[in-house]
Amino acid sequence: MAERILDVKNLEINFHTYAGDVKAIRDVSFHLNKGETLAIVGESGSGKSVTTKSLMGLLANNAEVMGGSIMYHGKDILKNSEKQMQNIRGKEIAMIFQDPMTSLDPTMKIGQQIAEPLIKHKKIEKKKAWAQALDILKLVGITNAEERIKDYPHQFSGGQRQRIVIAIALVCYPEILIADEPTTALDVTIQAQILQLMKELQSKIETSIIFITHDLGVVAGMADRVAVMYAGQIVEYGTVDEIFYNPQHPYTWGLLNSMPTLTSTTLEAIPGTPPDLLDPPKGDAFAARNPYAMKIDVEQKPPFFKVSDTHYAATWLLHPDAPKVTPPKEIVRRHQLFAKMTAHESV
Amino acid sequence: MVEKRKKLLEVKHLKQYFNVGKSDEVKAVDDVSFDIYEGETFGLVGESGSGKTTTGRSIIHLYNPTDGQIIFDGKDISKMKSKEETLAFRRKMQMIFQDPYASLNPRMKIKDIVAEGIDIHHLVKNDAERSKKVEDLLELVGLNKDHSSRYPHEFSGGQRQRIGIARALAVQPKFIIADEPISALDVSIQAQVVNLLKELQQDRGLTYLFIAHDLSMVKYISDRIGVMHYGKLLEVGPSDEIYTHPLHDYTASLISAVPVPDPEYERNRKQIIYDPAGEIDHPENPRTLHEVVPERFVRCTDEELPMYQKRAAKFTK
Numbered sequence: 001m002a003e004r005i006l007d008v009k010n011l012e013i014n015f016h017t018y019a020g021d022v023k024a025i026r027d028v029s030f031h032l033n034k035g036e037t038l039a040i041v042g043e044s045g046s047g048k049s050v051t052t053k054s055l056m057g058l059l060a061n062n063a064e065v066m067g068g069s070i071m072y073h074g075k076d077i078l079k080n081s082e083k084q085m086q087n088i089r090g091k092e093i094a095m096i097f098q099d100p101m102t103s104l105d106p107t108m109k110i111g112q113q114i115a116e117p118l119i120k121h122k123k124i125e126k127k128k129a130w131a132q133a134l135d136i137l138k139l140v141g142i143t144n145a146e147e148r149i150k151d152y153p154h155q156f157s158g159g160q161r162q163r164i165v166i167a168i169a170l171v172c173y174p175e176i177l178i179a180d181e182p183t184t185a186l187d188v189t190i191q192a193q194i195l196q197l198m199k200e201l202q203s204k205i206e207t208s209i210i211f212i213t214h215d216l217g218v219v220a221g222m223a224d225r226v227a228v229m230y231a232g233q234i235v236e237y238g239t240v241d242e243i244f245y246n247p248q249h250p251y252t253w254g255l256l257n258s259m260p261t262l263t264s265t266t267l268e269a270i271p272g273t274p275p276d277l278l279d280p281p282k283g284d285a286f287a288a289r290n291p292y293a294m295k296i297d298v299e300q301k302p303p304f305f306k307v308s309d310t311h312y313a314a315t316w317l318l319h320p321d322a323p324k325v326t327p328p329k330e331i332v333r334r335h336q337l338f339a340k341m342t343a344h345e346s347v
Numbered sequence: 348m349v350e351k352r353k354k355l356l357e358v359k360h361l362k363q364y365f366n367v368g369k370s371d372e373v374k375a376v377d378d379v380s381f382d383i384y385e386g387e388t389f390g391l392v393g394e395s396g397s398g399k400t401t402t403g404r405s406i407i408h409l410y411n412p413t414d415g416q417i418i419f420d421g422k423d424i425s426k427m428k429s430k431e432e433t434l435a436f437r438r439k440m441q442m443i444f445q446d447p448y449a450s451l452n453p454r455m456k457i458k459d460i461v462a463e464g465i466d467i468h469h470l471v472k473n474d475a476e477r478s479k480k481v482e483d484l485l486e487l488v489g490l491n492k493d494h495s496s497r498y499p500h501e502f503s504g505g506q507r508q509r510i511g512i513a514r515a516l517a518v519q520p521k522f523i524i525a526d527e528p529i530s531a532l533d534v535s536i537q538a539q540v541v542n543l544l545k546e547l548q549q550d551r552g553l554t555y556l557f558i559a560h561d562l563s564m565v566k567y568i569s570d571r572i573g574v575m576h577y578g579k580l581l582e583v584g585p586s587d588e589i590y591t592h593p594l595h596d597y598t599a600s601l602i603s604a605v606p607v608p609d610p611e612y613e614r615n616r617k618q619i620i621y622d623p624a625g626e627i628d629h630p631e632n633p634r635t636l637h638e639v640v641p642e643r644f645v646r647c648t649d650e651e652l653p654m655y656q657k658r659a660a661k662f663t664k
Contacts, residue, residue, distance in 0.1 A: 043533040044504075158395075187394040187560060192604040192618050214534055217563075217606025221613035240610045258538035259608050260567040267567060269538035273503055337611075 002033035005175060005208050006055070011068035013050055013059070022277045024050045026232040028068075032176065037202065037209040039219040039240075041255070042229035045274055048212045051229075052178045054078070055210075056095055057085035072176075091121040094169035098181040100161035104153040110164050111137075111149035117172050133171065139204075140167045141197060159190035163197065173205050180212045195222060216259055220244055225310070228252050231275050231285035238311030245338035248305075248313035250293075251286045253331045261330075268328055284316065292317060292325050355522060355554050356383040356406065361415035363398075363405050375401040377578040378415070380636055383522075388548065388555040390569030390586060392562055392601070398578040399558045403524045406556065407442055408433075420521070438468055441515035445527035447507035451499040457510055458495035461485070464518040484513040488543060505536035512543065516551075524556045529564065541568055562605045566590045574598045577626065580636065584643035592662040594645045594655050597621050 013025035025047045032038050040048045053059050055070060055077065070077040072093075080088070097103040105113060114136060115129035124132070130149070137145040140163040153161060162182060169177060179198070183191040195218065202209060211222055219226055220240065227237040228251065236249040247253055254270035272289040275281050281288065287297035296302075296316050305318035316322055326332065363376035376398040383389045391399045405412050408424050417424045420439060427433050441464075444450035451460055458481045464470075471477045482492035488509040499507060508528060515523055525544065529537040541564060547553060559565045565572060566586045574582045574589070574597065582595040593599040600621035607613060628634055629648075636644045637652050640659045647655060 043535060188562065188604040188606075189394060189601060189621075191606075195606075196618070215606060216534070216608035217613075220608050220610045221606055221616065244608065244610050255534060256608060258535050260563045261607065261609065267538040267542060269542050270535035271539070273505065273536070341611075 002036070004031045005034045005072070006032040007069075007071040008051075008055075009069050009071070011051065011054065011070065012066040013047075013054060014064050014066050015060070016062045016064065017278075020278050023280050024063075024232050024277060025054070026277075026280060028229075028232070028234055030227050030234060030237065032208050032210060033225075035202075035206055035208055036224040037211055037222055039211045039213060039223035039226045040229055041213060041216065041219055041226060043214060043274060045231075045277070046229040047232040048229050049180055052095070052180060052210060052212055055176075055178065056089055056093060057082070058089075087121070090117045090169075090174075091172045092174055093176045093178065094172065094174035095178040095180065096162075096165050096169050096182045099185050100158055100165050101185070103165055104161060106153050109150050109152060110156070114149075114164070114168050114171055117168065121172055133167075136167045136171050137164070139201070140164070140170075141193075142167075158186055159194065162186060162190075162194055166194070166197065166201070170201060170205060170207070174207055176210065177202075177207045178210045178212070181214070182211075183218065184213070184215070191218070198222070216244075216255060228255070231280060232277055233285060233314070235286065235315070236311075236313040238307065238313075241338070241341070242308065242311040245334045245341065246307070246311070247331060247334070248307055248311075248318060249286075249315045250290045250317070250327075252313075253327050254289070256334070257328050257330050268330075284314070294322070352384040352387075354382045355385040355420060356556075357416070357418040358382070358402070358406065359416040359418070361402065361405060361417060362413040363401050363410055364413040367413060374578050376405065378635075379575070379578075379580045380415075381573050381580060381583055383554060383556060385521075385554055386548075386552055387570040388557055388568055390565035390572040391556060391558045391575060392560060392565050392572060393575035394560060394601075396577075397575040399575050400526055401578075402575070403442075403526050403556060403558050407440055407524055408436070434468065438464075438518045439520050440522045440524070441518065441520040443508070443511050443515050443523060443525040443528045446531055447504050447511055448531070450511055451507055453499050456496050456498060457481075457485070457502075460499070460510060461495075461513050461517055464514065468518055470518065480517070481513075484517055485510075487516065487547075488513045489539075503536075504532050505539060508532060508540050509543065512540075512547070516547065519551075520553070522554045522556070524558070526558045527560070528557075530559065530561060537564065544568065562590075562602060563607075574601065577623065579626075579646060581626075581646045582644065583636070588643065588662075592659075594639060594643060594658055597623075597626070 009029050011025050011028045015022040015024050028051060042048045065078055111130055111133050114133035118124045118129040118132055119126060134145055134149055137149055142148055142160060142163055183194050213219060223240045225239050226243040227234045230251050236252050247256060257268045258270055260267060270289055275285055283299050284297040284302050287293040294316055302314045302316045304312040304314050306312055317325060358379060358381050361376055361379045365373045365375055379402060393399045404410055406417055412425060424436060427436060461481045461484055462477055465477060465480060471480055481495050485492050485494060490509055529540050532540060557565060557568055569586045572586045572589045573580050576597050582598045590602060593602055600619040603619040632648050634646045634648050636646050639645050639655045645655045
């Protein structure tokens with residue numbers, strides 16, 4: 001069994017607001033294996049960014065962890081002091097943010113920004129740190145790195161800036177890299193380059209990646225495993241093939257169905273909007289938008305049902321007593337593909 | 348059948364330069380020509396900085412074109428002189444914007460936002476009629492009519508985009524320019540808005556110019572697609588054909604970069620790298636848009652045309 005580098009258990013986070021407590025994370029558990037890429041997929045407000053901010057100890061002031069634990073190297077990160085977090089942040093757990101335009105300091109040379117974590121964390125003297133910064137700058141594919149290391153962020157394009165952000169995140173060879181929508185602000189061709197770069201670097205420096213995105217196309221290309229979040233909860237998780245070819249939760253069906261593929265002629269949108277987490281629904285949070293919802297979905301929160309050793313889904317449809325339903329056409333097509341794939345493997 | 352279609356919009360050799368005559372002159376749109384037929388959706392795709400938004404803004408006459416013609420409904424829009432003409436033109440052509448947070452005035456009630464065009468064009472006689480019209484429009488785009496006295500901040504991104512659509516429809520336009528109308532929205536909401544646009548098109552015979560960088564969505568909504576790069580239109584053709592058999596190398600590279608929600612496909616994906624150096628025109632022999640096969644256009648020189656014809660012949664076999 002793969003080594004678990006990070007283990008999140010029963011995490012609950014509330015945000016205190018004037019209107020009341022927003023229950024942003026509601027009983028979230030997942031783990032990260034060494035060397036893998038775990039993608040967390042969900043819409044805005046589903047809690048994917050809050051989850052990762054809690055891993056970094058970067059929650060907003062009005063956020064409160066109501067329960068749960070985040071075990072990293074046998075210790076609970078949530079119990080760390082700010083000082084202890086400073087030692088982990090950037091060194092052992094690093095983060096790439098969505099917007100490369102705002103995540104760099106416009107008044108600092110990029111060389112200094114890349115060297116800073118080395119000087120702070122590893123107590124490397126400035127000259128050596130700059131030399132290492134140069135190496136990593138070359139590694140992330142900035143041409144003419146010797147000259148450009150002395151440039152400021154505004155002298156780079158969006159794609160180049162994201163490469164620099166990646167360089168900063170990786171310069172300490174972190175054990176865990178959290179990438180929060182790292183390519184959303186970029187053009188598709190640049191996105192493809194950055195994703196390719198992240199894959200290459202992952203194999204070079206053996207880091208584990210938590211990849212947050214709403215783009216299922218990106219997930220399909222990047223992830224080993226996928227967790228689907230909805231309304232502050234994980235509703236389904238499994239290997240990338242299990243989620244894309246054998247999805248079980250109606251929300252995952254809806255997500256896959258609302259994305260155009262090469263052949264699609266109709267798009268089936270998920271009706272309605274996500275629930276208000278000031279007052280989350282009692283049962284399955286997706287019930288109100290779910291055409292397959294049953295009476296029990298409104299009344300009782302579904303537990304995780306096992307689909308395979310690696311694949312779990314929280315939907316009452318998997319209960320032995322549940323009626324058989326026919327998923328949307330596109331999902332049936334995917335299920336058939338999955339059946340073919342697994343049959344092929346067992347031969 | 349092709350001859351029967353009526354051209355609603357003709358863009359002829361449109362040039363839109365900024366900072367003309369200065370050292371930092373930008374040729375944002377450089378000699379772009381295309382037609383949009385009545386009732387169709389024309390998709391304009393390209394990366395940021397390709398000039399697709401500028402093209403849209405020139406068409407709705409937010410800029411005075413540096414050169415070239417834009418003929419809408421038989422009239423050259425740059426020749427509009429009187430206020431009445433401009434007003435009549437604006438009634439026929441409306442726009443939906445990218446950012447639903449920035450495009451609605453936060454200090455106006457929804458009913459006033461939606462009715463602004465109705466007021467300007469004096470389309471109703473009294474208040475009761477105005478309210479009725481706004482409520483009808485809100486219901487048409489899938490919102491509750493009780494929402495009309497609320498303010499924009501009370502709505503989600505998807506709802507705001509519906510308000511933007513209702514505002515555009517209020518003056519009963521023929522033609523709508525949708526500039527990245529879904530890129531600020533969540534996946535599940537994107538499909539809702541795109542489906543709404545499609546339904547409205549069928550019911551009201553609207554014509555769309557759909558500007559976006561999301562190729563898969565553009566392909567889904569558009570009948571025909573134009574691909575822009577560095578201010579130039581490189582390829583035009585029916586969306587299915589462009590997507591499955593791109594003729595221009597740039598189009599091929601753009602399509603190869605689109606992530607597809609299919610792990611098996613992604614594992615075998617080969618990204619095509621495009622070298623823009625080949626795009627630079629020789630001053631004596633500039634490239635122009637040539638019809639390679641019926642309905643499919645590629646920007647090339649007379650010498651390059653046979654190569655594209657060969658490519659196209661391979662696909663049609």
